[in-house]
Amino acid sequence: MHQLTLAGIARGLADKSFSSEELTRALLQRIHQLDPQLNSFISITDELAIAQAKAADARRAAGESGALLGAPIAHKDLFCTQGVRTSCGSKMLDSFTSPYDATVVARLAEAGTVTLGKTNMDEFAMGSANESSHYGAVKNPWNLEHVPGGSSGGSAAAVAARLLPAATGTDTGGSIRQPAALTSLTGLKPTYGRVSRWGMIAYASSLDQGGPMARTAEDCALLLQGMAGFDPKDSTSIDEPVPDYSASLNGSLQGLRIGLPKEYFGAGLDPRIADLVQASVKELEKLGAVIKEISLPNMQHAIPAYYVIAPAEASSNLSRFDGVRFGYRCENPRDLTDLYKRSRGEGFGSEVQRRIMVGTYALSAGYYDAYYLKAQKIRRLIKNDFMAAFEGVDVILGPTTPNLAWKIGAKNADPVAEYLEDVYTITANLAGLPGLSMPAGFVDGLPVGVQLLAPYFQEGRLLNVAHQYQQVTDWHTRVPNGF
Amino acid sequence: MALERSDVEKIAHLARLGLNEADLPRTTDALNSILGLVDQMQAVDTDGIEPLAHPLEARQRLRADVVTESNQRDRYQAIAPATDSGLYLVPKVIE
Numbered sequence: 242m243h244q245l246t247l248a249g250i251a252r253g254l255a256d257k258s259f260s261s262e263e264l265t266r267a268l269l270q271r272i273h274q275l276d277p278q279l280n281s282f283i284s285i286t287d288e289l290a291i292a293q294a295k296a297a298d299a300r301r302a303a304g305e306s307g308a309l310l311g312a313p314i315a316h317k318d319l320f321c322t323q324g325v326r327t328s329c330g331s332k333m334l335d336s337f338t339s340p341y342d343a344t345v346v347a348r349l350a351e352a353g354t355v356t357l358g359k360t361n362m363d364e365f366a367m368g369s370a371n372e373s374s375h376y377g378a379v380k381n382p383w384n385l386e387h388v389p390g391g392s393s394g395g396s397a398a399a400v401a402a403r404l405l406p407a408a409t410g411t412d413t414g415g416s417i418r419q420p421a422a423l424t425s426l427t428g429l430k431p432t433y434g435r436v437s438r439w440g441m442i443a444y445a446s447s448l449d450q451g452g453p454m455a456r457t458a459e460d461c462a463l464l465l466q467g468m469a470g471f472d473p474k475d476s477t478s479i480d481e482p483v484p485d486y487s488a489s490l491n492g493s494l495q496g497l498r499i500g501l502p503k504e505y506f507g508a509g510l511d512p513r514i515a516d517l518v519q520a521s522v523k524e525l526e527k528l529g530a531v532i533k534e535i536s537l538p539n540m541q542h543a544i545p546a547y548y549v550i551a552p553a554e555a556s557s558n559l560s561r562f563d564g565v566r567f568g569y570r571c572e573n574p575r576d577l578t579d580l581y582k583r584s585r586g587e588g589f590g591s592e593v594q595r596r597i598m599v600g601t602y603a604l605s606a607g608y609y610d611a612y613y614l615k616a617q618k619i620r621r622l623i624k625n626d627f628m629a630a631f632e633g634v635d636v637i638l639g640p641t642t643p644n645l646a647w648k649i650g651a652k653n654a655d656p657v658a659e660y661l662e663d664v665y666t667i668t669a670n671l672a673g674l675p676g677l678s679m680p681a682g683f684v685d686g687l688p689v690g691v692q693l694l695a696p697y698f699q700e701g702r703l704l705n706v707a708h709q710y711q712q713v714t715d716w717h718t719r720v721p722n723g724f
Numbered sequence: 725m726a727l728e729r730s731d732v733e734k735i736a737h738l739a740r741l742g743l744n745e746a747d748l749p750r751t752t753d754a755l756n757s758i759l760g761l762v763d764q765m766q767a768v769d770t771d772g773i774e775p776l777a778h779p780l781e782a783r784q785r786l787r788a789d790v791v792t793e794s795n796q797r798d799r800y801q802a803i804a805p806a807t808d809s810g811l812y813l814v815p816k817v818i819e
Contacts, residue, residue, distance in 0.1 A: 301733075337803065340796070340799045340800055340802070340803060432778060432780075433778075433779045433780065434782065436773075442790060447778060448779065448780070472786075474785075476785060477778065477782065479780060479782060514782070539768075540767060540793035542768050544761065544764045545761055545762050545763070545764040546760060546765060548758060548762050549762055549765070552748060554738060555750050560740075564738075564805065565804070565805070565812050566800075566804050566812060567800075567803045567804055567805075568805075570805035570806070571730045574814075574815050574816065576784075576815050576816075577814050577815055577817055578740070579742075579815070580814060580815055581740040582737075582740050582742035583742045584740060585740055585741050585742065586741050586743060586744070587740075587742070588741030589741070589750070591747070591751075592740055593749070594743070595751065595755065595758065597739050597741060597756055598732070598736060598739055598741065598755060599755060599758050599759070599762070601735050601738050601739040602727075602755075602759075603734050603762075605738060606734070611766070612762065612765075614775050615765050615766070615768075615770060616765060617775030617777060618773040618774070618775050618776075619765060619768055619770060620776040621773055621774060621775065621776035622768070622770065622778065623772060624776060644804055654753075655757055656754055656757065656758060657757050657758060657760075657761050660758075660761065671779070673778075673779020673780055674777055674779075719792065
């Protein structure tokens with residue numbers, strides 16, 4: 242039963258092959274049995290899951306239907322869940338139980354999903370390896386000595402290991418797409434404003450976006466359908482109609498114009514990954530796609546600009562953690578300043594502290610123009626590159642990551658080494674574009690992902706291309722040994 | 725321009741982060757490494773380019789100036805480290 246996709250589960254529940262409660266109990270047992278190897282969950286919510294499964298079965302018995310009714314999922318532990326700890330991977334929020342549900346959580350619950358737990362993540366979503374979590378590193382099910390990517394590394398590892406069919410993630414610089422690539426999943430970062438950020442603990446508000454992580458594009462379509470849509474509680478939510486994503490899957494790729502940015506295939510890319518990306522291009526050509534070389538000349542400036550914008554916004558967002566209203570508070574503060582400083586110094590891990598300080602510096606008196614404003618200008622150059630490219634192509638394709646999943650600890654000496662791993666994913670966040678990573682093969686037993694980017698609100702197009710690719714390839718059906 | 729230890733102490737104070745003395749040299753090195761990466765921006769010609777704050781350049785939505793929230797103080801204070809009579813408790817501020 243654990244091999245089933247969301248689509249398979251929907252069929253099984255509809256034809257009464259099993260109940261949501263039976264499925265939920267089986268998956269919970271599997272999580273308890275196997276997750277100690279992976280550390281992909283921070284909280285396993287057995288009681289909540291059983292109650293939600295029973296409720297879903299009752300709704301179905303009463304005549305309701307729906308693709309997500311009774312479907313088991315998990316939420317990255319930065320989506321607020323009422324009555325369940327929401328830690329954000331941080332000691333700061335180890336004792337934080339949210340008094341409300343995030344919009345994404347509420348919408349998916351309304352659709353009938355069953356929450357099996359909250360998944361591990363880099364602390365406050367700051368990382369690309371899932372090593373900065375207060376709850377310890379997550380292991381990659383394809384090789385337990387390697388990282389699963391981050392920051393949605395717990396969601397990625399759990400879904401790849403068939404502990405559950407799908408999970409939510411968030412993507413600020415690649416945190417859905419990069420772990421999806423490193424664990425052989427399909428992961429989608431929607432257009433900025435497509436999925437509500439309300440109740441999603443903020444890292445960098447102008448870049449953060451929630452999205453689905455699953456094994457197939459078909460499942461990402463189902464989960465995104467339950468997540469997307471306008472939310473008046475999120476001031477940056479966009480009021481655009483949500484299309485039927487499942488209906489978009491089956492369109493032909495005949496005549497689809499795919500752009501390959503030459504900058505994505507230059508120095509720094511593992512040639513074995515380049516070969517697999519080119520092989521995926523050949524498959525898409527067989528399906529009727531037309532390939533064009535394009536240029537995104539400002540791509541190289543994305544990482545420097547990101548490491549101003551994201552830390553600056555983080556330093557502002559994370560000022561709310563002050564030891565006064567919720568979260569960690571130090572012992573015996575001498576005075577108010579001591580209370581702030583020690584609560585934050587003891588509650589935040591080192592990577593979070595570094596990013597807060599970089600952001601504080603960039604926003605401090607005399608530096609604003611040289612850093613934040615400069616980065617925002619580069620942000621426009623990057624957006625302009627994409628707008629020009631999409632004049633001539635329908636989607637852009639390239640590698641999701643320059644390297645394979647690395648060994649746990651291999652990049653800990655210098656934070657910048659890890660930052661460079663997001664070179665291909667960060668541009669979509671800066672421009673606010675939707676992006677998807679799909680499985681495209683293996684090198685030395687480690688997965689490789691191909692990234693697709695599309696114009697604003699064309700998530701359906703991305704899912705269409707990935708779904709058609711998954712009809713003629715079987716990379717997404719491979720199962721890691723031992724799982 | 726490389727940050728000195730005293731710069732890092734000043735930034736940490738602005739951010740209200742109590743740094744461990746022993747970690748200061750390592751933190752200073754890490755911040756300089758990050759700022760070295762960031763400084764690559766200065767080589768980019770951005771003359772005449774308008775800054776981009778929101779990717780879709782959406783305007784802030786406005787709503788009618790009416791009360792939409794109910795008072796949920798007790799629920800929100802239930803998760804606070806220290807409260808009394810509906811107030812958040814902090815160390816004495818005024819002697």
